[in-house]
Amino acid sequence: MSEAAHHEALIDALGAELTPVRRLPPPWRRALGWLLVVVVTAAVLLVRHGATTMMHRWEVAPDLGVAAAGAVITAITAALTSFVLAVPGRTLKWAWLPVPSALVWIAASGMGCLRAHIPGMPVMNIHGADDCLIFIISFSVPLSALMIWLLRRACPLHPALTAIMVGLASAAASASLLEIFHNFDASASDLLMHLLAIAIVIGANSLMGGRLLSRAFVSAPRRG
Amino acid sequence: MAAAQAGDQRAYARLLTASVALIRSVARRQGVPVDTLDDVVQETLLTVHRVRHTFDPTRSYDAWLSAIAARRAIDVLRSHGRREHREVHDEWAFDTHPDRDDASVGAERAQEARRLRDAIRTLPPGQREAVEQLGLKEQSLAEAAQHTGRNTGALKVNLHRALKTLRDRLHGES
Structure with missing residues (x-):
């Protein structure tokens, strides 16, 4: 153990200042906490707007229902992946978990554009699509901020990848919430705006969130 | 590590001492030169201390430690790469950049x-x-x-x- 002898002084110093720490709860429990906030928001929106419009769209155009389910599953899996990747020693293969549902979400939304127009639903114009963009981004910002705050005690060894997952989870959750009072038929401009919003949210997260998360790794709080 | 998380200093010192060999082998695998292995060990031990609350006792300690050591090995390699890139080699510097005032x-x-x-x-x-x-x-x-x-x-x-x-x-x- 002569190699360890070089580091005896450091080991002694670290041992001397050892204090008991509060263990990080398992990733699934922390993901559940974040999803709970999303569910409460969804409940508030449902109470205010009712479910009739949403149900009408899904009945007439089941592909929109599939897209919504894809978004919900993506939000759940990406949230779980964010918390898992923020713990050292977990395999990076976790990053693939939200990919299938994200593909279903995007593909089903794209299919919506090819389908015949839903009777009784206004077709999206650019102005309406702007609202979607603003909604997704304005909901994603607090959701991303909340998750980055929840990750403050974690140790993401791959901050950029973790931040991308945070962005995907937030964007998917916002798109799911938007579904509740989305009074438009799916159109190309709608899909484009959704994709743009998701890209902006993920891009901003990987830039800013990655930096925030890597700072957390460099100087993670000592207190438990 | 579970004992260390609870504040057992002796268990902690034993664990860190036993971890040095694994950290060195992970760093070597990452291509860290022998003369900088100790830098990786020091950085990894400091990080382990800072993030010890992220360890889950139901999972492998070695996997947890190896991931941190690999990350720190990459950081050390990068910082050395930057330094070498920025600093000119001594002999070359003496030959081509003599002091203006001797x-x-x-x-x-x-x-x-x-x-x-x-x-x-x-x-x-x-x-x-x-x-x-x-x-x-x-x-x-x-x-x-x-x-x-x-x-x-x-x-x-x-x-x-x-x-x-x-x-x-x-x-x-x-």
Whole structure:
């Protein structure tokens, strides 16, 4: 153990200042906490707007229902992946978990554009699509901020990848919430705006969130 | 590690000592040169200490430690790469970038200053006073006049004479 002898002084110093720490709860429990906030928001929106419009769209155009389910599953899996990747020693293969549902979400939304127009639903114009963009981004910002705050005690060894997952989870959750009072038929401009919003949210997260998360790794709080 | 998380210092020291070998082997696998392995060990031990609350006792300690060590090995490799990129190699630097002022220049400057001081000391009292007050202490004419009790005109004349004497003396010598 002569190699360890070089580091005896450091080991002694670290041992001397050892204090008991509060263990990080398992990733699934922390993901559940974040999803709970999303569910409460969804409940508030449902109470205010009712479910009739949403149900009408899904009945007439089941592909929109599939897209919504894809978004919900993506939000759940990406949230779980964010918390898992923020713990050292977990395999990076976790990053693939939200990919299938994200593909279903995007593909089903794209299919919506090819389908015949839903009777009784206004077709999206650019102005309406702007609202979607603003909604997704304005909901994603607090959701991303909340998750980055929840990750403050974690140790993401791959901050950029973790931040991308945070962005995907937030964007998917916002798109799911938007579904509740989305009074438009799916159109190309709608899909484009959704994709743009998701890209902006993920891009901003990987830039800013990655930096925030890597700072957390460099100087993670000592207190438990 | 579970004991260390609860605050058991002895268990913690034993664990860290036993971790050094694994950290070194992970760093070697990452391609860290032998002379910087200890840097990786130090950085990893510090990180382990900081993030010890993220360890889940139901999972493998080795996997947890290896992931941190691998990350720190990459960080150390990167920082060394940056430093080598920024700093030029010693021999090359000595050959192509000699000091603008070598040691003899400094010595020469000190000698010149001494000669100037000696020359000032040998000036007649009036002229020396003018140089000291106006040149060295950087007083204004009025302040110097008040200080020495001479009028400003006399001080000016004395300063001019002193400068001429000094110029002649130093140039005459060299």
